[in-house]
Amino acid sequence: MPHIIIEHSEDLPVLPQVLVEKIHNSTFESGLFDLETIKTRAIAYQQYQLGIGKEGFIHIQVHIMAGRTLEQKQMLSEHLLACLKTYCRDSDSLSVNIYDMDHDVYRKN
Template sequence: MPHIVIEHSTDGHGGLFDATSLMQALHDAAAATGMMQAWDIKVRAMAYVDYLLARERDGFCHVTVSMLEGRTPEQKVAVSEALRAAMARLLPQTKSLSVDIRDMDPVAYKKRLNE
């Protein structure tokens, strides 16, 4: 159920950006927190060619995690810090690394699985 969406620049990473490795590392880091089950985590990445950060073109990687509500602020901080640490390990030259944890409304969230 948790969704991890990676938004990143196509440049500014010192030639080190590997989306597949980053997706796997974030999946593993999120699962290791114990706040979500590995088999429930969905990860995807979107690259940006056009962007500005404070009117500059510096490399960035931003992660948004959407989870059903119910986790404590401390649990959310643990997830955020674990993901940021994984990003820092894989993207040491990237200027801006950020993580945002979002609560999903369990009543309004709907999905369909075709089995």
Template sequence: MPHLIIEHSNNLPMSEMHLLDVLHEAAASTQLFDPTTIKSRAMAFKHFKLGNNKCGFVHVQAHIIEGRTVEQKQYLSDTLLQQLETHLPGHYQLSIHIYDLMPQIYRKN
């Protein structure tokens, strides 16, 4: 854990793999997780509409096992957003959403 699910417009000025690397490494840098358990994936959207004057977007969902403090979740969210702001120009809409997963109902093989 966590699972980083990155949704983005297909018009970013960086490769999808570079985007994955940047965010994967940012999550690891928080030291909130064992780096070997971080899983990241990205999906590009060709068709999208934004209700503002931004030309594209990146939305990151971080699914983590519950139990972290609000401050730890804020730190993760701030770290991911800071990396996006560093690597993408200001005309992209950037957002982060942290989701708690209940260990009682989360399953994997």
């Protein structure tokens, strides 16, 4: 855990695999997770519409098991947003959201 899903416009200023690696490593650097538990993937969109002045977008969903404090989740979202700002254009719409997963219903093998 966590599961990180990067949704983005296909015209990124950085290669998608590089973005996956940077976000994966940034998640580890937050100090909240062991490296071997982080799972990161990206989905490119061809069709989308953005606000005036925006060229592209990146939205990161971070799904973690419930139990982290609000402060930890805020720190993680700020940390990942700062990572995005390093590699993206000012005209890109950037966002991050942290989602709690319920221990009682999450399953994996």
